[in-house]
Amino acid sequence: MTRVHDMGGRFGDGPVMPEAEDAPVFAEDWHARALAVTLACGALGQWNIDTSRHARERLSPKDYTRFSYYEKWISALADLLVEKGVLTREDLQGQGAAGLHALAERALRADAVAGALAKGGPATREGGPKPRFTPGQAVRARIPADNALVDGGHTRLPQYAVGAQGYILRLHGTHVLPDSSAHGLGEAPEPLYAVRFHASTLWAHAEHPEDEVVLDLWQSYLEPL
Amino acid sequence: MIVCIMKRDWTGPHAAAQHGRMPHDHHDHPHALLPPDPALRVKALETILTQKGLIDPAALEEIIDTYQNKIGPQNGARVVARAWSDPEFRAALLADADPVLADLGYYGRQGEHMVVVENTPQQHNMVVCTLCSCYPWPLLGIPPGWYKSDAYRARAVREPRKVLAEFGVTLPPEAAVRVWDSTAEVRYLVLPMRPEGTGGMSEEELAALVTRDSMIGTGLAKVPS
Secondary structure (H helix, E strand, O other), X not given: OOOOOOOOOOOOOOOOOXXXXXXXXXXXXXXXXXXXXXXXXXXXXXXXXHXXXXXXXXXXXXXXXXXXXXXXXXXXXXXXXXXXXXXXHHHHOOOOOOOOOOOHHHOOOHHHHHHHHHHOOOOEOOOOOOOOOOOXXXXXXXXXXXXXXXXXXXXXXXXXXXXXXXXXXXXXEEEOOXXXXXXXXXXXXXXXXXXXXXHHHHOOOOOOOOOEEEEEEEXXXXXEO | OHHHHHHOOOOOHHHHHHHOOOOOOXXXXXXXXXXXXXXXHHXXXXXXXXXXXXXXXXXXXXXXXXXXXXXXXXXXXXXXXXXXXXXXXXXXXXXXXXXXXXXXXXXXXXXXXXXXXXXXXXXXXXXXXXXXXXXXXXXXXXXXXXXXXXXXXXXXXXXXXXXXXXXXXXXXXXXXXXXXXXXXXXEEEEEOOOOOOOOOOOHHHHHOOOOHHHHHOOOOOOOOO
């Protein structure tokens, strides 16, 4: 079973509403603050990018659907801060302990921001299993799409590709496996591939016989054909 | 509200059972302890974190300034203009973008693993993230609202041509569409086709023709007037 965030191919969402190229980067001031607070909290080092993505996906389907983009961010952040023991529920209610937090010395300082953003967080790793597939090879996206390690856990295999036949387009290298990393089970790096699928394999009414969709899929998401 | 909190308190037997299994779904919603209005929710969390020394207000300003004023689609436009002007640069960029972009200083968070895909008369490329909002930040900045919308995430993979039409783009029937769903930490930038009538233009003049949407694949480069 899938979660509400896995919406590729879904019907009923209506038209896309393009915005002017020069529209403000942040439509509201609080959007900018939500982004900045989230990035600054990430720098405390209490979780990784896969954990934070999963925190947004774990919002209840009702909340995920009704929340705007940055509402999801800020709500998932509050949940994660409590879950990881950084804040208490009393803190969120304004009734927590006063004074500096034990992690305060790890807070991101203004003069460290440019360096932290420029440094990024590469997902490639040395080692891991050897590549099993070569470009051009036919593969099938595994069934089911669920996280194989954790029931209801994080995965990056979208439901719409499940069981579909595709072709290896390229090997990206060996990347951290989100299905493991999101749950504190280690990085478990695996070969990551770009895999192309004919649109007509994925959709009953593809728009054009030559159209394709490419997904980045880890080796354990794929089976040989 | 108070009744709701008491009923869902994590010390209660029901909530304890929920916490006893992996992964922790947010049935008890710590975020609901914050004000429901999203702007106030951000403000409340920011205040709590600042009081505890976990975030530095000056660092937040620095993050916002970076993505509002320093990093944006002008970066990607410079890369595209150079690729249109310099065949060797273009070949290197398409073969292995990371070292080429790092040389230009366009490396960083959400752009650690870049792949540049080239539009041709036979193939049009378009980028989406159906599972969240993955986007090449060092080259394009923070994604526009439509890129993060349910409608774009749901429909770009299934009916890219209808989505393109909503952006005013109609492709000839001989052009196949390849949609890249950013399911891993690889980020994609579209290299749009150089418009007719731009021979002899400088890189700076060319960069002014490169729109953000043309580098996502929902637009084409501007034709000089």
